Amino acid sequence: MIKIAVMGYGTIGSGVVQVIDTNQDSICKKIGQGIEVKYVLDLRDFGDDPIQSKVVHDYQTIAEDKEVAIVVESMGGVEPAYTFVKAMLLAGKSVTTSNKALVAARGAELIAVAKEKNVNFMFEASVGGGIPIIRALNSCLTADRIEEISGIVNGTTNYMMTKMADEGCDFDEVLKEAQDKGYAEKDPTADIEGHDAGRKIAILTSLIAGQQVDFEDVHTEGISKITAADMLYAKKMGRVIKLLATSKEAGDTYTVMVAPFLLPKEHPLYTVNGVFNAVFVRGNMLGDAMFYGSGAGSLPTASAVVADVVELAKHIGRHIELEWRPEKLPIADYKQQSMRFFVRTSADKATVEKVFGTVEYIDVPEVTGETGFLTAVMKEKDYEQKAAELGNVLQMIRFH
Numbered sequence: 001m002i003k004i005a006v007m008g009y010g011t012i013g014s015g016v017v018q019v020i021d022t023n024q025d026s027i028c029k030k031i032g033q034g035i036e037v038k039y040v041l042d043l044r045d046f047g048d049d050p051i052q053s054k055v056v057h058d059y060q061t062i063a064e065d066k067e068v069a070i071v072v073e074s075m076g077g078v079e080p081a082y083t084f085v086k087a088m089l090l091a092g093k094s095v096t097t098s099n100k101a102l103v104a105a106r107g108a109e110l111i112a113v114a115k116e117k118n119v120n121f122m123f124e125a126s127v128g129g130g131i132p133i134i135r136a137l138n139s140c141l142t143a144d145r146i147e148e149i150s151g152i153v154n155g156t157t158n159y160m161m162t163k164m165a166d167e168g169c170d171f172d173e174v175l176k177e178a179q180d181k182g183y184a185e186k187d188p189t190a191d192i193e194g195h196d197a198g199r200k201i202a203i204l205t206s207l208i209a210g211q212q213v214d215f216e217d218v219h220t221e222g223i224s225k226i227t228a229a230d231m232l233y234a235k236k237m238g239r240v241i242k243l244l245a246t247s248k249e250a251g252d253t254y255t256v257m258v259a260p261f262l263l264p265k266e267h268p269l270y271t272v273n274g275v276f277n278a279v280f281v282r283g284n285m286l287g288d289a290m291f292y293g294s295g296a297g298s299l300p301t302a303s304a305v306v307a308d309v310v311e312l313a314k315h316i317g318r319h320i321e322l323e324w325r326p327e328k329l330p331i332a333d334y335k336q337q338s339m340r341f342f343v344r345t346s347a348d349k350a351t352v353e354k355v356f357g358t359v360e361y362i363d364v365p366e367v368t369g370e371t372g373f374l375t376a377v378m379k380e381k382d383y384e385q386k387a388a389e390l391g392n393v394l395q396m397i398r399f400h
């Protein structure tokens with residue numbers, strides 16, 4: 001019997017206990033022995049709930065118990081999760097976490113500690129919830145050099161973009177609805193300003209580059225300035241607006257950014273709607289692949305955590321090599337990327353052409369008193385210069 005502990009009995013932690021209870025038999029067969037949750041670490045007590053018999057309030061109780069081989073961290077945030085996880089690894093226990101803030105900030109260091117102690121640190125659920133993308137990158141796609149990894153990795157914003165596109169609602173209206181449904185937090189900043197997606201693409205890029213990418217270096221724009229009028233223009237162009245977290249090979253580094261993009265029908269991410277997530281990967285041998293599924297929620301996320309527990313149980317006493325060196329990767333300047341830009345301006349067509357030359361106008365009858373146009377392909381730094389010269393830019397969305 002493998003004894004495990006769960007640190008944090010919130011949405012994910014309670015999901016982990018539920019997944020183990022529900023699928024105990026099939027999970028046991030996969031490992032060759034049973035799993036028992038010996039401890040649950042939480043600040044709270046849970047009254048008459050049967051889980052109460054396992055609750056401890058001091059993480060040292062778990063660290064000091066030699067019977068516990070695997071620890072799940074589902075507390076969220078960098079501290080005290082970092083202190084607790086490091087203590088577990090140093091005590092010779094393998095750890096799995098669903099905590100993207102911890103992995104983005106301290107992943108490289110915790111992998112190194114795990115290696116030193118001949119245990120493992122896994123984090124499948126930290127990106128894409130239940131979608132198997134981390135293990136895919138770490139084992140199934142290791143024959144490839146990854147040229148691009150782009151994803152819809154935030155369910156809240158994808159729900160909002162889908163709703164705005166389908167129903168023509170305004171941003172504030174759809175945000176309120178997402179909050180009422182429990183998708184968006186009371187303080188929705190991390191989702192709608194792209195910070196959550198920024199951490200996730202920093203983790204994915206660290207894995208494909210094999211070294212640390214700091215999320216603070218990732219150029220991040222959210223969806224809070226997207227309007228119902230933008231959706232009308234997108235529809236006219238036969239496109240959808242999606243918040244993409246994207247990383248593209250640029251010489252010996254990557255261009256990494258989070259921003260709303262106008263996607264064409266042919267793009268595999270075009271049809272990813274609602275709270276679903278998907279990650280598109282282009283390998284130099286594989287070509288294109290896409291991973292799609294539930295990117296959040298108690299049971300989908302817990303499913304990925306428990307899959308890590310199974311993997312950890314199969315590798316007790318053996319460290320699985322994983323390249324994520326702590327040296328920081330200097331990422332490429334996103335302003336050197338070339339693409340087309342969709343622009344809305346209050347300037348007239350003559351002024352637009354004087355500054356941008358030949359453009360493609362997009363006319364939407366419902367939107368008056370402005371000019372919508374698509375630029376030619378140009379570098380972002382040149383676009384910025386021309387936009388400043390034009391002035392009166394109401395909106396810019398990148399064309400994929």
Ligand code: HSE
Pocket residue numbers: 129153154155156157183191196295296297
């Ligand atoms: N707030 C995140 C989302 C939760 O909406 O996708 C999963 O990381």
